[in-house]
Amino acid sequence: MDIYMQAALAEARKGLEEGGIPIGSVLVIDGEIVGRGHNRRVQQGSAILHAEMDCLENAGRLSAADYRRATLYSTLSPCDMCSGAALLYRIPRIVAGENRTFQGPESYLRSRGVELAVLDDAECMALMQDFIAAYPALWNEDIGV
Amino acid sequence: MDIYMQAALAEARKGLEEGGIPIGSVLVIDGEIVGRGHNRRVQQGSAILHAEMDCLENAGRLSAADYRRATLYSTLSPCDMCSGAALLYRIPRIVAGENRTFQGPESYLRSRGVELAVLDDAECMALMQDFIAAYPALWNEDIGV
Numbered sequence: 385m386d387i388y389m390q391a392a393l394a395e396a397r398k399g400l401e402e403g404g405i406p407i408g409s410v411l412v413i414d415g416e417i418v419g420r421g422h423n424r425r426v427q428q429g430s431a432i433l434h435a436e437m438d439c440l441e442n443a444g445r446l447s448a449a450d451y452r453r454a455t456l457y458s459t460l461s462p463c464d465m466c467s468g469a470a471l472l473y474r475i476p477r478i479v480a481g482e483n484r485t486f487q488g489p490e491s492y493l494r495s496r497g498v499e500l501a502v503l504d505d506a507e508c509m510a511l512m513q514d515f516i517a518a519y520p521a522l523w524n525e526d527i528g529v
Numbered sequence: 530m531d532i533y534m535q536a537a538l539a540e541a542r543k544g545l546e547e548g549g550i551p552i553g554s555v556l557v558i559d560g561e562i563v564g565r566g567h568n569r570r571v572q573q574g575s576a577i578l579h580a581e582m583d584c585l586e587n588a589g590r591l592s593a594a595d596y597r598r599a600t601l602y603s604t605l606s607p608c609d610m611c612s613g614a615a616l617l618y619r620i621p622r623i624v625a626g627e628n629r630t631f632q633g634p635e636s637y638l639r640s641r642g643v644e645l646a647v648l649d650d651a652e653c654m655a656l657m658q659d660f661i662a663a664y665p666a667l668w669n670e671d672i673g674v
């Protein structure tokens with residue numbers, strides 16, 4: 385696992401420690417992490433702060449040129465909302481820790497020109513599997529089920 | 530214009546008064562407005578609070594059953610991010626004030642089963658046209674250009 389996915393995983397663990405859903409994300413531009421975030425549904429009573437959205441918000445208002453050089457890392461395959469945010473800003477690359485727990489609109493992302501890599505990482509997966517077993521209703525709420 | 534689009538337009542005007550981008554949104558369930566919002570890029574330095582996102586956030590954590598009966602109103606055709614949020618929560622109906630200023634992924638939304646109506650409303654359009662003429666860079670930032 386590279387240092388960026390490690391940073392995303394650290395965010396996911398931070399979320400878990402806070403009593404939240406353990407999904408983390410970082411935004412990387414020119415090799416530097418410019419934003420970090422994790423799911424804040426529980427912590428902030430938020431319907432929109434998935435990890436990737438929190439990360440993009442924490443990265444702040446960036447220029448179109450910055451987004452065009454960015455890579456969005458997430459411990460989990462981005463959902464429709466987070467994929468849509470990447471499309472809005474034309475972020476060209478997404479790296480997902482795994483997509484067995486949940487799979488977003490991956491083929492649509494690719495059809496729109498996004499380069500998407502899925503690491504199939506065991507640590508990312510274990511974190512979610514343990515969480516979902518303990519809090520199935522919370523997880524379902526997070527994915528609109 | 531129905532009372533819901535009027536409420537969305539009132540949100541857009543509120544945003545303009547605050548020095549923000551004049552796009553407004555409301556979420557309606559069973560005839561009742563359960564959330565209102567407007568674009569807060571300027572006001573909160575936000576990269577994610579488009580009107581529809583702000584509206585969904587202000588509506589709070591709703592059940593899947595609630596979202597399934599909802600209609601999302603926006604003064605402007607929803608972008609990739611906001612369309613994605615509607616898809617995440619399987620909101621079945623979207624009403625947009627206009628789509629001449631900007632057109633989101635409308636055919637994709639329809640292909641995913643969303644019923645989308647576009648009102649082609651002159652007031653919604655005038656509000657955006659005047660704003661874009663005055664602040665073209667801010668508008669471009671908002672749509673990732």
